[in-house]
Amino acid sequence: MTEFNKVYNREQTKSLKWDNVQTVFNTDDLLPMWVADMDFKAPDAVNEALKERAEHGIYGYTIIDEAIKDNVTNWLHDRHQFIVKNNDLIFSPGVITSLHTVINTLTKKNDKILVQSPVYTPFFNLIRDNDRQVIENELIYDGTSYTIDFADFEAKLQQGVTAFMLCSPHNPVGRVWTKGELEKIATLCHEYDVLILADEIHADLIFKNHQHIPIASLSEEISQRTITFMSPTKTFNLAGLQASYMVVTDASKRIKLAKQLGTQGFNSLNTMGTIALNAAYADGLPWLNQLLVVIEENKDYAKQRLETETNNKLKVIDSEGTYLLWIDCQQLGLTDKELQDFMIQQAKVGLNAGSSYGKPGKQFMRLNLACPKSTLEEGINRIVQAVQTL
């Protein structure tokens, strides 16, 4: 466990999270706990494989052979009971890249695309930037946790939605959707002939007593109307290496998507991304098991302190997965803008503003838990002390 307690200086590594603070928050004087990467080193197995490859020193075009694909499909089988053929994989530099490609290829201009807000900010831009319309099915918040408003979901599908973007597990609210919820979604999407874009990038980051179920694994029928987006980059902290893949069972969709990606110039992955993806899936599991203990402990620690030491003025959503903590700050009595300024200027922590995840995220903040305990402790101290002065 000690590896996860080590504090590494990430400044001056061209880190988006650590070296871009001034640009994002308009000050240098804060502790960054925002963008979704981790302050932990990747598994030794990955770093060793990368070093070995770097020592070779020749970085020519790299292939993704059947052995690498076997590692991916074995991982999906062993971890998620998701049976995928090697042939159903399409690799791309990132989930965002793939989502652009899928929206462009499998939906039409002005199509209505459904999202469940509050949700990962780029979902909105992805739809709008491709000249499609965002339709929102707001999640129901009961003051403690989030559920799906299925009546509204169906009503929105009836308005002529052609595609639904599922975030599973859900960023930022931390829900790991149950089989029952996924089955209801699947049934409705089938009934209204809606394409499912399942962003499952956080699939491996699941806490005790919860299980991630890939929506495409529910039935052959659903798998045919689903594109699943996955990657080892969140799981093993490899975001900068840019390696991800889609699972596409329907051959006609797969051919169109592969062709479109090729047209955009994405015919293969970069060498180091390929090496890292392979090593992570082959040998990264022991590291991941340790990571999950650390993240869940961090979540419990942060929730307990943020709530009790602020007299419940901050309410922390008890997440079921992901390393992202969703904090309800409504009781502070600040406007959304005041809340953002408060976190930056008084607490001196760099969090993500909840309102960037859509209107229902107003007066919430998102905190990244994937850091050593001492860093988290410092962040919590800062927030608690600032709230106590209010």
Ligand SMILES: Cc1ncc(COP(=O)(O)O)c(C=O)c1O
């Ligand atoms: C739900 C979700 N999808 C996609 C991404 C980004 O994926 P990529 O870096 O592969 O484009 C993130 C990153 O935070 C995310 O949370």
